[in-house]
Amino acid sequence: MAHAHAHSHSAKRYTGIMDWLTTVDHKKIGILYLIAGGLFFGIGGIEAILIRLQLIKPMNDLVSAQVFNELITMHGTTMIFLGVMPVIFAIMNAVIPLQIGARDVAFPFLNSLGFWTFLFGGLLLNLSWIMGGAPDAGWTSYTPLSTNDYSSTHGVDFYTIGLQIAGLGTLIGGINFLATIITMRAPGMSFMRMPMFTWTAFITSAMILFAFPAVTVGLVLLSFDRLLGANFFDVAAGGSPVLWQHIFWIFGHPEVYILILPAFGIISEVVPTFSRKRLFGYSSMVFATILIAFLGFMVWAHHMFTTGLGPVANALFAIATMLIAVPTGIKIFNWLFTMWGGQIRFTSANLFAIGFVPTFVMGGVTGVMLGAAPADYQFHDTYFVVAHFHYVIVGGLVFGLFAGLHYWWPKMFGRMLNETLGKWTFWLFAIGFHMTFFVQHFLGLLGMQRRIVSYLPHQNFDELNFISTIGSILMGIGVLAFLVNVVITARKPVGAPDDPWEDGRTLEWSIPSPPPEYNFKQIPLVRGLDAFWKEKMAGNKEMTPAEPLGPIHMPSPSILPFVMSLGLFIGGLGFMFSTEDFSNSFMSLIFNKYIVLIVGLLITFGAMIARSVHDDPGYHIEVEELEGEGKA
Amino acid sequence: MTANQQSNEGPTVKHRHRVEGPEKHIIVFIFSIVLTAIAFAAVAAGGINTAFTIIILLVMAVLQVFVQMGYWMHLKDKGHLMPILFMIGGFFVASTCIVMALFWVWW
Numbered sequence: 001m002a003h004a005h006a007h008s009h010s011a012k013r014y015t016g017i018m019d020w021l022t023t024v025d026h027k028k029i030g031i032l033y034l035i036a037g038g039l040f041f042g043i044g045g046i047e048a049i050l051i052r053l054q055l056i057k058p059m060n061d062l063v064s065a066q067v068f069n070e071l072i073t074m075h076g077t078t079m080i081f082l083g084v085m086p087v088i089f090a091i092m093n094a095v096i097p098l099q100i101g102a103r104d105v106a107f108p109f110l111n112s113l114g115f116w117t118f119l120f121g122g123l124l125l126n127l128s129w130i131m132g133g134a135p136d137a138g139w140t141s142y143t144p145l146s147t148n149d150y151s152s153t154h155g156v157d158f159y160t161i162g163l164q165i166a167g168l169g170t171l172i173g174g175i176n177f178l179a180t181i182i183t184m185r186a187p188g189m190s191f192m193r194m195p196m197f198t199w200t201a202f203i204t205s206a207m208i209l210f211a212f213p214a215v216t217v218g219l220v221l222l223s224f225d226r227l228l229g230a231n232f233f234d235v236a237a238g239g240s241p242v243l244w245q246h247i248f249w250i251f252g253h254p255e256v257y258i259l260i261l262p263a264f265g266i267i268s269e270v271v272p273t274f275s276r277k278r279l280f281g282y283s284s285m286v287f288a289t290i291l292i293a294f295l296g297f298m299v300w301a302h303h304m305f306t307t308g309l310g311p312v313a314n315a316l317f318a319i320a321t322m323l324i325a326v327p328t329g330i331k332i333f334n335w336l337f338t339m340w341g342g343q344i345r346f347t348s349a350n351l352f353a354i355g356f357v358p359t360f361v362m363g364g365v366t367g368v369m370l371g372a373a374p375a376d377y378q379f380h381d382t383y384f385v386v387a388h389f390h391y392v393i394v395g396g397l398v399f400g401l402f403a404g405l406h407y408w409w410p411k412m413f414g415r416m417l418n419e420t421l422g423k424w425t426f427w428l429f430a431i432g433f434h435m436t437f438f439v440q441h442f443l444g445l446l447g448m449q450r451r452i453v454s455y456l457p458h459q460n461f462d463e464l465n466f467i468s469t470i471g472s473i474l475m476g477i478g479v480l481a482f483l484v485n486v487v488i489t490a491r492k493p494v495g496a497p498d499d500p501w502e503d504g505r506t507l508e509w510s511i512p513s514p515p516p517e518y519n520f521k522q523i524p525l526v527r528g529l530d531a532f533w534k535e536k537m538a539g540n541k542e543m544t545p546a547e548p549l550g551p552i553h554m555p556s557p558s559i560l561p562f563v564m565s566l567g568l569f570i571g572g573l574g575f576m577f578s579t580e581d582f583s584n585s586f587m588s589l590i591f592n593k594y595i596v597l598i599v600g601l602l603i604t605f606g607a608m609i610a611r612s613v614h615d616d617p618g619y620h621i622e623v624e625e626l627e628g629e630g631k632a
Numbered sequence: 633m634t635a636n637q638q639s640n641e642g643p644t645v646k647h648r649h650r651v652e653g654p655e656k657h658i659i660v661f662i663f664s665i666v667l668t669a670i671a672f673a674a675v676a677a678g679g680i681n682t683a684f685t686i687i688i689l690l691v692m693a694v695l696q697v698f699v700q701m702g703y704w705m706h707l708k709d710k711g712h713l714m715p716i717l718f719m720i721g722g723f724f725v726a727s728t729c730i731v732m733a734l735f736w737v738w739w
Contacts (some may be wrong), residue, residue: 182714208717210725211641243737250729308735 012558020559024108025517030093030412034405036119037086043126044078047071052436052472055465058457061171068453069136070155074129076139081166082122084397088262089114089173091249091404092201093395094412098176098508098515099195101186101531103525104178107554109611113509115563121166123202124572128158135159138451140248141222143233143241144168148226149591154576161287161572165565167212167219174208177201180477186507188526192286195506195530199286202266203293207258210297216461218244227579245307249300256432257296260392261289267353270403271335273503274350277344278530281334288334294327295324305376314373320408321371328364332357347501349361352403355430359399363391366441381451384444390437402429402482410496413489414514421597429478435471438466493577505533510543518552549627551620558616571600660703667692667699 003505023029051071054062063071093111099106105111128134133153137146146156181202185194193200220245224230231237233244274280279285301309301317308319336356344350366388370376378384402425409417418586443464448455455461497511507514509523510532524543528534535543540568574596671692674685704709707716 022686082664178718204719206718214725240737246732246736248727250725260656297728313736533683 001266001465008211018559019557020114021562022559024112024557025557026093026097026105026108026111027412027514027517028518029111030090032115033086033090033093033118034412035476036122037083040078040082040122040126041084041087042479043449044083045476047075047078049472049476052469053073054453055455056469058462058467059454060490061454063271063453065453066133066136067450068125068601070129070134072451073135073138073141073155073159074126075511077135077163078083078122079230080139080172080259081204082125083162084259084393085170086118086122086400087401087405088259089118091408092173092177092262092268095404095408096180096198096201096533097184097508098183098411098511098519099198100183100189101507101520101526102180103523104555106184107174107176109558109561110172110176112453112558113561113564114169114176116169116561117172117442117546117568120565121162121164121572124165125158125162128155128162131158140252141244142248143222143244144235146222146226146244147233148329154580155607157223157226157576160219160226161576162330163577164216164219164223165568168218168568170208171212171216174205174212178209179580181205181551184569186319186520186523186526189524189531192283193526193529196268196282196285197262197265198263200268200289203289204258204261206425207254207261207293207296211251211254211258212514214247215255221247227575236496239615242304242307245304247298249303249307250297253300253303254293254296256392257292258387259397260400261292263291263356263397263404266400266407267335267356267468267507268331268403268409270349270353271338271558272342272530274345274353274504275339276503277338277342278505278533280335280337280340281330282529284330285334288330291327292324295320295327299324299371300372302373302376305373306380310410318371320374320580322368324608325368326363332361332364346418347406348419349406349425351401351423353398353425356396359391359395359430359433363388363395366391369519369528371566379444381449382444383448383450386450387437387440387444394433394437399430402426408508409489409498410513411508414496414512415488415489415492415493416496416500421481421488425478425481425485427478428481429475430475431484432471432476432478436468436475439467439471443468446557469603499532503533505530507531507543510535510602511604516556516625518621522549523547551622551628553618555618555621556600556616558611560607560611564604567600567603567605567607570603572597574600614622650733657703661701664696664699 015021020028050063051068054060054071055067083515093105096437125135132153133155135141135146135151135155135158136153137151137156141159146159162414173361180196181198221230221232222500225232225234225239231239233239233241235241267283268279298322299317301313302321305314305317320421325456339354344354346354354387366384370379370385370388406417406422409415443461444450445463446460448461455465494514496513498512500513501509503511507526510524511520516559522545525546527544532543548629577591578594578597580591582591671673671689674680674688674692678687701719705715705719706712
């Protein structure tokens with residue numbers, strides 16, 4: 001009886017849409033992150049192309065100045081928080097548990113909650129387009145521009161509330177990956193045997209843990225200023241707008257390393273695989289990653305050189321900024337030495353990885369230029385800055401994400417992406433990218449400010465802006481080529497081999513593509529760095545198991561994360577519109593009396609109570625079932 | 633039935649707590665309350681000079697932090713290197729924020 005209960009097979013297993021709404025499987029959540037992140041990436045990309053079309057010629061009037069401000073704000077915010085962050089989480093979800101030989105993340109339920117809070121936060125932010133105007137104070141949302149006095153629509157409220165809800169998801173995800181990597185590595189996998197992508201995901205998660213509370217505090221203060229009449233940033237009432245800049249950049253600078261470190265990790269996986277060599281200087285890579293994370297918290301004021309902190313502060317932050325070039329340089333040379341003498345295969349994944357190296361170096365060099373405080377007085381708020389951060393974020397991070405997606409696609413979906421289309425994606429995207437942003441360095445040096453809606457002719461801006469816009473369209477076509485590739489691939493039958501690149505080095509390549517829901521039938525024993533490669537070199541076809549075959553405990557699916565996030569979404573809308581003057585008395589009643597806010601929070605807390613009082617022990621997959629599946 | 637426990641790490645964790653016993657928890661709990669009571673009393677007494685009151689409050693606060701971290705957050709236990717590292721990291725970032733706010737914004 002007890003046995004029957006503990007091993008009951010009556011676990012709820014949903015199908016269709018309910019399966020996706022309730023899943024706690026890291027592989028499916030990874031796919032959800034990819035779809036949602038891809039959607040927002042598309043929205044951000046359309047905004048980017050609209051910005052570029054507005055700037056294609058002098059005195060253009062494609063969009064109004066107000067819409068232009070909304071476009072630049074939403075382009076930055078969407079791309080950073082809702083585009084690339086979720087795609088990073090998609091790859092981390094899809095890969096990390098497999099790389100460390102685990103059956104899932106440490107907290108599968110929280111993993112699902114992290115995804116749904118991100119999605120509802122992102123939806124709330126993007127609803128602003130159809131609900132009275134998008135945020136228009138720039139992605140940095142500097143006060144006083146973002147206060148009620150200067151930004152009177154609800155745009156910035158969508159920004160503060162939407163990002164708080166989405167940020168909750170990021171924080172949850174980060175904590176989950178920390179716990180997963182610390183506690184769930186397979187036997188034998190010491191920290192210094194972890195694959196490089198796992199290392200960077202670990203450090204990134206730690207940075208998320210430390211950096212996101214800062215922005216959360218900032219967003220709470222700003223929303224209190226705007227909605228509850230507080231005065232944290234109101235000079236007349238003793239507040240300080242500089243406080244917002246500090247809080248934002250104490251988060252914002254670590255954030256850019258949060259973004260780039262996983263890309264470093266991806267490159268460190270792709271380059272060795274396609275060079276048929278182990279990663280050069282593994283321990284120096286680990287050291288460099290930790291050092292970048294540490295220094296990343298001590299350079300935030302280089303975004304504020306022109307705020308007036310004084311020469312001592314500017315000098316110190318300039319030196320700290322330039323120091324970061326040292327560990328980054330270590331990484332660049334390690335990748336080059338990994339390729340040196342290797343049997344390099346130019347697959348699309350490796351093209352993106354190799355393309356990453358010089359592109360990122362260019363972004364890094366302009367970063368050091370910007371880090372020189374006196375020179376920054378010239379560069380500040382010009383297109384030189386725009387060129388710099390697009391070189392590191394697009395030329396660095398997005399190249400890395402494309403490399404990772406092409407590399408792990410067969411593991412995620414069991415189908416190989418088309419290589420020819422992949423190469424078209426790379427060349428279109430890479431050429432378009434350099435066309436768009438290389439010329440922007442010179443636009444900036446010639447004096448074109450960022451965030452301006454139009455410019456006068458005959459300032460030497462005309463041709464360069466035209467080239468830039470054409471480049472952005474090429475990038476768009478490159479992304480379309482990738483989407484076509486995805487559609488074509490999705491129509492093919494599942495048939496990728498376990499180790500589709502044949503030179504896979506890490507544990508994820510030792511199991512089927514896509515892996516079964518429990519990943520590893522038996523947890524593998526790790527006998528060195530590049531665990532699977534080591535076994536292959538010892539003549540083994542598969543990993544040595546570290547445990548006998550036994551029933552596998554699985555977490556139950558749950559709809560509660562979706563419900564909790566929905567509650568936050570409703571509550572957020574209720575809070576935002578609580579100060580609105582409604583002509584309709586019913587709307588006025590439910591919003592101004594905080595009824596919508598309370599209903600939303602009740603839904604969330606109700607779901608939390610339901611989760612707490614209902615004991616859900618999960619279910620088991622029995623040995624017979626495992627053996628049956630193993631044969632197939 | 634043993635398989636029932638295979639992925640459940642509960643027993644070992646519970647075991648460690650049982651060794652420590654509830655007596656210690658009660659003592660620590662009372663100690664926490666006493667610390668708070670002293671702080672309140674120092675302010676309520678009024679007669680003591682302000683600087684000395686502040687020193688008392690700070691000492692009580694520091695002791696309280698150690699009690700909370702060590703006992704209730706288990707940092708004194710073995711195998712808590714990672715939580716301790718992350719506590720230090722969090723302390724580092726939080727103090728950066730405080731120093732920033734004090735020196736650059738409100739000085």
